[in-house]
Amino acid sequence: METPRDDPRFLRSREAIGGAARALLLAHGPGAITHARVAEHAGIARATVYRHWPRTDQLLAEAMATVPMPFFDAPGTPTRDWLVRELTALARQLDLHDVRVVATTLANAALWEEHMDARRAGFADLLTARLTEALEAAQARGEVELHAAPRDAAALAVGPLYYRATIERGTTDDATVAALVDHLGRWS
Amino acid sequence: METPRDDPRFLRSREAIGGAARALLLAHGPGAITHARVAEHAGIARATVYRHWPRTDQLLAEAMATVPMPFFDAPGTPTRDWLVRELTALARQLDLHDVRVVATTLANAALWEEHMDARRAGFADLLTARLTEALEAAQARGEVELHAAPRDAAALAVGPLYYRATIERGTTDDATVAALVDHLGRWS
Numbered sequence: 001m002e003t004p005r006d007d008p009r010f011l012r013s014r015e016a017i018g019g020a021a022r023a024l025l026l027a028h029g030p031g032a033i034t035h036a037r038v039a040e041h042a043g044i045a046r047a048t049v050y051r052h053w054p055r056t057d058q059l060l061a062e063a064m065a066t067v068p069m070p071f072f073d074a075p076g077t078p079t080r081d082w083l084v085r086e087l088t089a090l091a092r093q094l095d096l097h098d099v100r101v102v103a104t105t106l107a108n109a110a111l112w113e114e115h116m117d118a119r120r121a122g123f124a125d126l127l128t129a130r131l132t133e134a135l136e137a138a139q140a141r142g143e144v145e146l147h148a149a150p151r152d153a154a155a156l157a158v159g160p161l162y163y164r165a166t167i168e169r170g171t172t173d174d175a176t177v178a179a180l181v182d183h184l185g186r187w188s
Numbered sequence: 189m190e191t192p193r194d195d196p197r198f199l200r201s202r203e204a205i206g207g208a209a210r211a212l213l214l215a216h217g218p219g220a221i222t223h224a225r226v227a228e229h230a231g232i233a234r235a236t237v238y239r240h241w242p243r244t245d246q247l248l249a250e251a252m253a254t255v256p257m258p259f260f261d262a263p264g265t266p267t268r269d270w271l272v273r274e275l276t277a278l279a280r281q282l283d284l285h286d287v288r289v290v291a292t293t294l295a296n297a298a299l300w301e302e303h304m305d306a307r308r309a310g311f312a313d314l315l316t317a318r319l320t321e322a323l324e325a326a327q328a329r330g331e332v333e334l335h336a337a338p339r340d341a342a343a344l345a346v347g348p349l350y351y352r353a354t355i356e357r358g359t360t361d362d363a364t365v366a367a368l369v370d371h372l373g374r375w376s
Contacts, residue, residue: 029300031219031244056219097299104296107354111289112217124356152348152364159351160343166295167350168312168343176340183371 010052014062016042017049021063026098030105033059057113060105064116067102069123072130079138080187084177087157091172094165104166127154135184146185153184198240202250204230205237209251214286218293221247245301248293252304255290257311260318267326268375272365275345279360282353292354315342323372334373341372 004010020041024032038059039046053059071090076082093099110120132150139146148156157180161172181187192198208229212220226247227234241247259278264270281287298308320338327334336344345368349360369375 029297101296101299103355104292104299108289108292108296109217110357111285111292120355120357128356148364148367155348155352155356155360155364156367159349160340160347162355163347163350164343167291167308168316169298169308172343176336176343179336179371180344183367 013042013044013048013052016044017053017059018062018065021059022066025060025063025105026101029101030060030109033063035059057109057115060109060113061115061119064102064106064119067106069126072127072134075130075134075137077138077141077143079134079141079143080181083134083157083181083184087161087177087180088174090158091161091165091177094161095171100166100169103162124154127158131157139185142188144185144187148184156183157181201230201232201236201240204232205241205247206250206253209247210254213248213251213293214289217289218248218297221251223247245297245303248297248301249303249307252290252294252307257314260315260322263318263322263325265326265329265331267322267329267331268369270322271345271369271372275349275365275368276362278346279349279353279365282349283359288354288357291350312342315346319345327373330376332373332375336372344371345369 017038020038021033024037024041033056035046035049035053035056039049042049049059053062071093072086076085094103106116106120106123109116111117128151131153135144135146135150135153138144160176160180164170164172205226208226209221212225212229221244223234223237223241223244227237230237237247241250259281260274264273282291294304294308294311297304299305316339319341323332323334323338323341326332348364348368352358352360
């Protein structure tokens with residue numbers, strides 16, 4: 001008989017399996033997320049893992065399930081200072097191995113897996129929506145004359161941090177963060 | 189007895205295996221590159237695949253072995269026009285599924301696999317070196333007064349294209365390409 005999805009035993013298994021899959025992902029990469037290794041790491045019978053998560057991409061989804069997107073969520077003023085602070089915080093997060101793992105795994109897995117693609121789109125749309133709202137409000141208040149369309153702001157400002165972190169594997173310094181904010185418009 | 193690495197039979201096997209691994213990667217993702225599937229797709233005995241490529245990360249390396257890096261390789265003048273042309277060509281490449289696969293697989297696999305990390309670093313360093321040389325020469329000729337350090341040019345100009353293509357899964361238009369080139373300095 002199928003265990004109900006709100007059964008406490010199922011929820012405990014799910015938490016253990018998510019933790020095990022995440023640990024394997026961070027330490028060894030997505031290829032390490034197999035039913036055998038997740039079951040062993042979580043201390044759960046392999047049959048249980050197969051029953052609820054028959055495919056390995058579902059295990060990868062559990063590994064990525066708790067990734068938050070806290071950036072640009074509460075606009076502050078002056079907007080320029082707030083953008084510099086948020087972008088700096090994001091740059092410091094992208095200095096971390098675990099954050100690089102999550103970002104590149106998401107971008108890669110989304111090319112084939114529908115569930116991951118929905119998650120990728122969710123992150124991208126959220127970032128674009130938050131930046132668009134903040135920049136349009138700042139322009140309405142006369143804080144900035146925008147050079148770029150607000151919907152391009154994420155690519156223009158976050159793109160360089162993401163490339164530096166995941167392709168060049170370096171860090172983005174304060175001067176570059178300030179320059180990126182200044183590329184978005186003329187701040188008064 | 190071990191087949192010598194310059195033996196024509198070995199080279200034919202290697203080519204078939206590289207082609208099979210690449211086809212599986214593009215269609216199904218890095219997780220599809222297993223000894224069994226590569227052997228079947230290449231029409232080669234599984235034992236042969238295991239003998240020469242005992243680990244799956246070596247098969248992934250074969251799948252990525254022939255990826256070229258043709259961008260920014262032959263500077264033209266005026267430098268601003270050349271940069272716009274090259275960046276536009278790169279943006280059009282990043283519109284393609286296969287190029288997104290290669291870029292995101294490299295960034296992801298490099299976090300755990302030494303061979304992939306060397307390849308990632310090779311791409312990143314080559315791009316930085318080419319842009320640095322072209323921008324410094326343009327500045328010496330009085331074509332531009334650079335705002336950014338030339339070593340940051342790849343992150344500033346290519347980063348937004350890479351983010352747009354692999355996180356937002358959209359395209360970078362001509363106006364954005366022109367703006368990115370203008371962010372690098374004041375062109376005369």
